Amino acid sequence: MSMRITVRMLVMAASLCALGAQAAGKFTIEEATIDSIHAGIRAGDVTCSQIVEAYVERARAYNGACTALVTKDGAKVSAAMGRMIGGVDTSYPTETVAMSKVVPDFDKYKGLVPDYGRMEPTISDPSVMQQFGMVVGIPNAKQVNALEVLNLRGERSVSCKKECDVATGALPASCPAACDAFRKHPDAVEVAAALDKEYGTTPDTTAMPLYCVPMSFKAVFDAKDMRSIGGGDVNYAMDVPKEDSTLVARLRTAGAIIYAKANNSEYNGGSGDPTGTTTLEHPQFGRGGSRESWGGAICNPYDTTRETGGSSGGSGASVGANLVVCSICETTGGSCRNPANFNGTVNVVPTKGMISFAGTIGAHPYQDRPGINCRTVKDATIVLDAFRDPKDGFFDPKDHYTALPRPYSTDKPYVDALSAPGKAKPLAGMRIGVVREFMVKHNPGHASVSDGVNKELKVLKDLGAELVETIDPEYADDPSIPNMAFGFQEAIAEILPFHMPDVLSWKKDGKPEFSVEGWDVTSRDYLVAASIHKAPWPANLDIQRLVGNPPEDPTAITGYTFAYDFAKYLMLRGDARVYDWATLNANAKYFSDARRVAMKNWENKPMDIRTNAITYSMKRREVLRMATQKVMEQNKLDALISPSDLALPTKIGGADDPVRYGFGYGASMGIAEVYVPAGFSTTAYDPSYVLSKDGTKYEYVVGTKAKKLDSPLPFNIAFWGGPGEEAALIKVASAYENATKHRKPPKGFGPVK
Numbered sequence: 001m002s003m004r005i006t007v008r009m010l011v012m013a014a015s016l017c018a019l020g021a022q023a024a025g026k027f028t029i030e031e032a033t034i035d036s037i038h039a040g041i042r043a044g045d046v047t048c049s050q051i052v053e054a055y056v057e058r059a060r061a062y063n064g065a066c067t068a069l070v071t072k073d074g075a076k077v078s079a080a081m082g083r084m085i086g087g088v089d090t091s092y093p094t095e096t097v098a099m100s101k102v103v104p105d106f107d108k109y110k111g112l113v114p115d116y117g118r119m120e121p122t123i124s125d126p127s128v129m130q131q132f133g134m135v136v137g138i139p140n141a142k143q144v145n146a147l148e149v150l151n152l153r154g155e156r157s158v159s160c161k162k163e164c165d166v167a168t169g170a171l172p173a174s175c176p177a178a179c180d181a182f183r184k185h186p187d188a189v190e191v192a193a194a195l196d197k198e199y200g201t202t203p204d205t206t207a208m209p210l211y212c213v214p215m216s217f218k219a220v221f222d223a224k225d226m227r228s229i230g231g232g233d234v235n236y237a238m239d240v241p242k243e244d245s246t247l248v249a250r251l252r253t254a255g256a257i258i259y260a261k262a263n264n265s266e267y268n269g270g271s272g273d274p275t276g277t278t279t280l281e282h283p284q285f286g287r288g289g290s291r292e293s294w295g296g297a298i299c300n301p302y303d304t305t306r307e308t309g310g311s312s313g314g315s316g317a318s319v320g321a322n323l324v325v326c327s328i329c330e331t332t333g334g335s336c337r338n339p340a341n342f343n344g345t346v347n348v349v350p351t352k353g354m355i356s357f358a359g360t361i362g363a364h365p366y367q368d369r370p371g372i373n374c375r376t377v378k379d380a381t382i383v384l385d386a387f388r389d390p391k392d393g394f395f396d397p398k399d400h401y402t403a404l405p406r407p408y409s410t411d412k413p414y415v416d417a418l419s420a421p422g423k424a425k426p427l428a429g430m431r432i433g434v435v436r437e438f439m440v441k442h443n444p445g446h447a448s449v450s451d452g453v454n455k456e457l458k459v460l461k462d463l464g465a466e467l468v469e470t471i472d473p474e475y476a477d478d479p480s481i482p483n484m485a486f487g488f489q490e491a492i493a494e495i496l497p498f499h500m501p502d503v504l505s506w507k508k509d510g511k512p513e514f515s516v517e518g519w520d521v522t523s524r525d526y527l528v529a530a531s532i533h534k535a536p537w538p539a540n541l542d543i544q545r546l547v548g549n550p551p552e553d554p555t556a557i558t559g560y561t562f563a564y565d566f567a568k569y570l571m572l573r574g575d576a577r578v579y580d581w582a583t584l585n586a587n588a589k590y591f592s593d594a595r596r597v598a599m600k601n602w603e604n605k606p607m608d609i610r611t612n613a614i615t616y617s618m619k620r621r622e623v624l625r626m627a628t629q630k631v632m633e634q635n636k637l638d639a640l641i642s643p644s645d646l647a648l649p650t651k652i653g654g655a656d657d658p659v660r661y662g663f664g665y666g667a668s669m670g671i672a673e674v675y676v677p678a679g680f681s682t683t684a685y686d687p688s689y690v691l692s693k694d695g696t697k698y699e700y701v702v703g704t705k706a707k708k709l710d711s712p713l714p715f716n717i718a719f720w721g722g723p724g725e726e727a728a729l730i731k732v733a734s735a736y737e738n739a740t741k742h743r744k745p746p747k748g749f750g751p752v753k
Contacts, residue, residue, distance in 0.1 A: 269310070271561070289307025365565050427463040504527070639720070639725070
């Protein structure tokens, strides 16, 4: 490991010794909450500077590389150094894993040469190396690689690194002129010192509710004092934007320490490959998890061989491993929900339009939403309230989605909705609906989460809630919970025939996907009869299916939306070197051949502006929202419950689960959602590879053999409802959290020694 010792680091080390002594008393950095930070500062047990420095020390200890290269023969590679984190150059393992250890029958494989793992210099900074090609997670790595960059002078920008980011003196002639304005922004340590100097032990937490709260932000959110390139390895003329995204600016005003960018699946996952003239030369097998070309792959702190969830993996892992207090994620489908689920954190995703998304790289503007990952419901709620501007409320002129109907947001702070600890029956008088459609066990691996969440329903009953459940023919009826007289099947049957009749024409493998004996489900007579419950509704056309995409149009959820939104972002950013798709790809490197192909196809694919992608998304949201609100109103429900996801995290570089069921109802509907840790699974059914009959590719097989886990994996329970239901969900979620306290920090990431 290479380390550059600076005067600042020596000062920080001395300060951390003092913090260590205090840790034996009242304040500890591990599992710190917003309240404990404020209480510690007021009591004089800790300063803001010591808090920031403690998080920097944790980043040095735990934010290193956690993946190994997959090579043809498993031979060692030369030592290589990557980007700097907290004054330390990231070092990469020289040991590699042979391809034959990852996939079976590799000696019989006849396909294209795989995208073997290798170390290469980045295009952003050739002195910084990164892992390219196939990787796997390292067992017990004690590293997560969750943070992309820390807001520290000399390392927070590649365009303005080292002497180009010195606070005082003349700007060296070798530095870009833009660095002179950039270096005037204080870094995280300097901001903390300024807060200590101005407020000491009497911070105004009414005006600044996030006073001295170090936070990370998914890499797609712009920050004027940090490298902001969405996770890509791109050689911008200036890698720091001129202004903050609205979200970052508002949290900065609320007193938050804009401390770090979180690694993500670059550009929100990049929306897949739209296909085109650029074709794959080197396949990458397996599921890579959240990964960037600049920051690398992220590992799960509960098991570093496993992935971290959706594209906001760094947000979930940085909170889960206690590298930050809270993190701002982004979800297009499940990119906030899954990282919270897999990393043992709370997640609050408010109604679409409540939080501005301006100043970011999006994937599907109609669905993209910021979310909040914290370790407690209260902390996430405090952050939610901090988004509210004193003058404009949640509205932002830069994001037209924030002009949502005013009744969707409350005038009262959302912290007022929190359930007080210790109250005997905090949910008395509330009715909650259990959505069984999302608890059906489609493979053996789904049982632990489905059954685990089902057991948690008793907690809600004990808290005073009245439960009712939907009916699904594939889920056994629970005689202890009354059935809803009107469920999602009935609601969808009433709403879909007029608003989305084309769904009943979908074909799968060339055959009609939906049918009812004795009826032509595409006929007017059937649609009318079904809408008034005079004809049976197809059993397989339920809420879970409707959340998904048309079977023969896998890009219906994105269409040209990613290409459009990225082009818009680049035009608004106005970089001198990178300003459109062509200049982006000309100045970029990608961690895999598959990513290169996808990005070139997004650049070159002709886009028909008559795309049905946005139209489909709008119609689906309207149908799903109406169905949800009809179910809630007709059953007098205050909230709905389901698992966050039935799947457990798969192995990085391992086989993907071929039976994945989308739980992206929240993203599809743009509704309020709160996710809370609900327990741990002690077994997993990992999918496996199988070589195709012709030997040219590897396919995935559902896991059928239970594996006892050395490190149990967390899972969440989901509380959700219609748009504007944040207050009710926060009440239910906080009462459940108070009663269970399922959040447990990962064992390998304790206090820094």
